[in-house]
Amino acid sequence: MPQPPPPLASPLWRSLRAYQIFGANTEVGKTVFSTLLCKAAAARTTGRGVAFLKPVSTGPDSEADDRHISKFASDVSNKTLFQYKIPVSPHIAAKLSNTTIPSNDTLLFQCRDYAAQCANIGRKWLFVETAGGVHSPGPSGTTQADMYAPLRLPVVLVGDSRLGGISQTISAFESLRMRGYDVESVVLFKEDRYQNFDYLSEYFAEHHDVPVAGVNEPPERKSSLEEDVRAMAQYYEEQSQGKHTGDVISHLDKRHEQRIASLDSMATQALEKIWYPFTQQSLLTPKDINVIDSAHGDYFQTLAPSSSSSSQNDSLLRASFDGSASWWTQGLGHANPRLTLAAAYAAGRYGHVMFASGIHRPALELSSALLKGMNSPRLDRVFFSDNGSTGIEVALKMGLRAAKLRYGWAKEEKLGIVGLKGSYHGDTIGAMDCSEPSGYNEKVEWYDGKGHWFDYPTVLCIDGKWRVNVPEELRQALGEDADFSSLSEIFDVQSREQKGHHVRYEAFIRESLERLVKQGRRFGSVIIEPVVLGAGGMALVDPLFQRALVNVVRKSPDLFRKSGAAAEETPSDPNAWTGLPIIFDEVFTGLYRLGRFTSSSFLNTYADISVHAKLLTGGLVPLCTTLASENIFQSFSSQDKTDALLHGHSYTAHPVGCQVALESLNDLQKMDHDGSWNWAKSQGWKSSETSPTSSQSSANVWSTWPRDLVEDLSRQTDRVSGIWALGSVLAIHIKDASGSTGYFSNAAQDLRDTLIAGDSEGANGSWNVHCRVLGNVLYLMAGQKTTEESIAQISLELRKGLQA
């Protein structure tokens, strides 16, 4: 595949005031206002300081907007990128033109390129005029409001002064605003009959704090062309020198300064006012702060480091691949208009509404969609909270109560959980207490870990080989490291069980639990992150080991009941929990992060309680759901109010979150169904390329990251201790010369620094890969809409960074 163009850096320079002119409708006078603004700007600027760009123009040459500008504002540089002669919408004109239809990227790159040229030769103003109304389609068919969004140019909106124009102007404004455009000025013709100017001035002042400027209408068309030109010329002279147009230019000038001043000062102000999460702030200086002007798709637009110099000609923004998926939340891309509109609909229909003993459609439909998507005989009910940590606390309250009642433990007999070493379930005290003592929690004053945490075999690609690595301490019990032909072979738990690989795992787990119980330990739930332990250090666990843990616990109620107690009756419900309630923390691993709706499927088993957040809303707003079986639910059922699950947050099941989640799930499931990730699966992951025994669909694992990239990087054995990729996650374990590992190692910093330094100014401005490390692990996480092109570009950066 040929190297794709680098991502687009939004055009912003200190010296160049670039604005995009949108119209509330067609025929509202966009070109007249463009001409006026160009002339008024030129009058304040020495030399040929003003430029005009028409990216797409339709209609005969003689009526083209660039000609109009040439005629009436001859000192303004002007250019049209794509001109179509037929006076219809660009999407039709382009189709009929018999020329290659420019893609959105092509158009944006050329716009940026023209802006960069303007900046480089010292122009002060650039006006970019769109065609038709805000949602008129561009050549590709995408509407302009969506197409131009990545440029993030601030906007002058030309309002409609005709009958109905109030409505057109407000709706056009809203369509822009909900795509994150900063509409800095509304301009329209003043006219006495409909008085749209009066209404709109008041409306925008009251509701949006946006100034509205009114300008007299141009003269009526004269009988001769010559007269017409003369009248228009006179009109432009008068109006461009008039107060109103001048005020607009002054305002745009001021807003440009303010935007830049704000970007310049944000890092310093942030360090003064913000208390950052998970951050030793004394180690940070303003240059360490990622100043985010906007985001689109997989990319942030951030303040470029060079821009701190006073150079007027450096591009201020650069594209930054969001390599941590914004703390693992992103799936459907930043600023996704579908999710925006879903959020806006729910906000407009409900706001937030009381959920205790109440129901609204978004919550009910989301619950149905989640339960259906999980397709588990053990998950019947949905409890809502706000984030993974609270969702885990809910799961814990559910699981512990169920176990306590089944086994008749007294209140004083505190139950612990069974988990894995290095697990992480959130930052609230209850969630923290589910993890073993570690750097995350040992200094936290009320932390008090309650449970037993197993060590386990992990999966890594090392020097090109896919290996199950057994920790040294466990080799006697579990055997030596073992190599496999592929990741899919490791994940083929059924074949491996047929070969008896699980027998030693199960024996070890059973014996360990027996020993603990003999020591007087009591347990109330199992809680694990299926397959990947995220925050604990991106460990890919041998799925067979987790499956063995679940199976042993379920087969061993004798271990968990009171010593000497008779065996409880076999529950009539075949989906009732046995042994201990099994909680799966799928906050990070579920909902397609690892390529599947539920990460429980990798273990080929079902949880009794399952927690889902992060990707649940596609990466927009906080929401968490804790799913549980009817059997668990019934543990809280009685005639006593105090037996209820006494948990609930104010914004429980807030409609905005539910509607966005519903939209996200639908979109993700549709992508899955439509084969949208076939390009990724064919990057060496397809099961046909793995061993014949692993042909069952449950064993098919794949990643957004190409298999040859993973294997090649793993061969850099002087720097890389191992690597894995699954779904959209890539985790590179770096060798730490000092021998220290875990969260507080600095080993991965070098690679991170290389990626963050990024590419210097290129065709579309500079770009880099923003990423986070977890101690000695550098991970990259794509979204579910990340393109093959982006992955190819980043793969190249990784190869460069590791000289692979």
Place this chain on the structure above:
Amino acid sequence: MPQPPPPLASPLWRSLRAYQIFGANTEVGKTVFSTLLCKAAAARTTGRGVAFLKPVSTGPDSEADDRHISKFASDVSNKTLFQYKIPVSPHIAAKLSNTTIPSNDTLLFQCRDYAAQCANIGRKWLFVETAGGVHSPGPSGTTQADMYAPLRLPVVLVGDSRLGGISQTISAFESLRMRGYDVESVVLFKEDRYQNFDYLSEYFAEHHDVPVAGVNEPPERKSSLEEDVRAMAQYYEEQSQGKHTGDVISHLDKRHEQRIASLDSMATQALEKIWYPFTQQSLLTPKDINVIDSAHGDYFQTLAPSSSSSSQNDSLLRASFDGSASWWTQGLGHANPRLTLAAAYAAGRYGHVMFASGIHRPALELSSALLKGMNSPRLDRVFFSDNGSTGIEVALKMGLRAAKLRYGWAKEEKLGIVGLKGSYHGDTIGAMDCSEPSGYNEKVEWYDGKGHWFDYPTVLCIDGKWRVNVPEELRQALGEDADFSSLSEIFDVQSREQKGHHVRYEAFIRESLERLVKQGRRFGSVIIEPVVLGAGGMALVDPLFQRALVNVVRKSPDLFRKSGAAAEETPSDPNAWTGLPIIFDEVFTGLYRLGRFTSSSFLNTYADISVHAKLLTGGLVPLCTTLASENIFQSFSSQDKTDALLHGHSYTAHPVGCQVALESLNDLQKMDHDGSWNWAKSQGWKSSETSPTSSQSSANVWSTWPRDLVEDLSRQTDRVSGIWALGSVLAIHIKDASGSTGYFSNAAQDLRDTLIAGDSEGANGSWNVHCRVLGNVLYLMAGQKTTEESIAQISLELRKGLQA
């Protein structure tokens, strides 16, 4: 004040399919489509089953839409409510008409009334045609999209087939959608040149799953009126019987059935799939579930109980005053378009973006606005989390660490907190551990309360008198109950201190703490809800007592350092904490819930750490901020990463929440500044009516609920044990015949049931007051935009309910 009309129940009947017709622009053929839809519907309906309503019409009678309907669809009943002859926008026409301009309410009430008449006489269809475009202003000047939103009629959008019409149609759709309208169908003329129909069919199918129907254009205008009429009549006959119009009617018919089927089944489905927060679900039946179709301002639209019968003529929805402010979150009204657009802007500009070591404008501006609003020398930094409970866990981690380091406590020496009995800080385990054992937490498996909780004097209006009530056990130490002339006099803590009222309080607190410390107890923070203990039972605490607690602790570092340790150096920072860090949980009490930006002002003191949520986002999405002093922040500063505050949620400082919060704070502060609550303050609360000594502004307390209502209800001493009102909160403590109090009392259920039963069908449909009780306390909570009229109506219901 004359009794205002009751709130509007959204018009929905089983038998009547009512749709609102909006136009993407003026002159797009709304009336032609109305006529077509009326005729097509009539063709499927026996008798005069179809009605047409034009709420507002402008232009000469001869061109009026109702005439057009009469002419071409003579079997359709039709009506115009307000007709203005001048062909301009209704807001101008109404002004020029020399008649009373109808208010939005008047218009909506009349629309509902007409729909009710249609339902009562068995009509099957009603089409309500708007004027101009979606945002064309109504007579009052409010744009129609905002004005008609409370009706919640589903919509047929007439698209624009002209050049530019694609943009107009999509923008109009978006403006409707973001106000919660269900646009069920888009219709427009088919036309070959611009092919808008083709584009829009595909666009709406792909993006919104909304069908688009195309109909041939009407014949060109003929030279004679007669010919014209004949041609149009023929056109209507052909098109209304054509497949496309028929498909629209079938679709609208189906969607109506689906909406009702969904409302009918939601309660049952909810009880099967949802696990409700804080609810003993076994005590619920479907009729206990509040089925919410939509919400607007202070009112839900809920499924009315009678509608479960199969009667075709009962109105299905009723207006329900959101009397719990949706778990205390609501301030600026449900479905507030300002908040919707703020949310949409942030979603469209950022989505969610990584906040650790990052910054974006909404987060920074919100931080600045909060710190400025708090106006506290002790609050310098903002930490973000998702809800009050997590915000408290953050505060706790901050406070305990600061105390531990200052006093040199070892890790094993667990520190408790100092609080008040009945306090409540959230449902996560760490937050629960800040509260004494109670019905909320004692059955929760990992709950382990850590601290000492003081009992305290409360404030109540009893039998018309404002009284500080001292619990019997404390009378020896604190003295007897005391009556005051007004609530403001009780809140005048400065005057009361001048009189020495605080001396016994301080002595009692100091002695209690001395005793506890002698017993070996160690403390790390004070945590209190200023003035009102919410979830713990709506107790209004004597502010002087809380102030005394803060003052004693700050003066008593000797009590909290290790026994025998030397006094620490006086910190150079005058705003450094002393004694213990003071945490104010303002989640419920702050941000104007009690009438002021911060509830700390009632205590005339400043916290070291302060937690804010609920009203922070005006009632739209979850967000919490924990504010702290620089001095506290510095406790976490070192060269060691593990000393950092290791807390942070995935959606930390999500831009949607921050932007909405910024908009909310601005709006609330503006209302405060503009005197928007003067009507409430003048309901007997103004300080001039209280004692002269309490004239200082800090003592001015007031409520949305009239003082005479509070005092009158308090005189129902056979049922009411006391009552208080402050800000938007009213709390009625009901006498429990069984003697039990607290969360699990059922005493307030009777009054609640009366309010929820509500009014039967009235002028604008039925309405009720939805409210929650906390044991023996029934509380009502208004929003910050609740009107005097709503309060007057609800006050009447309360008087009826208590026969006061």
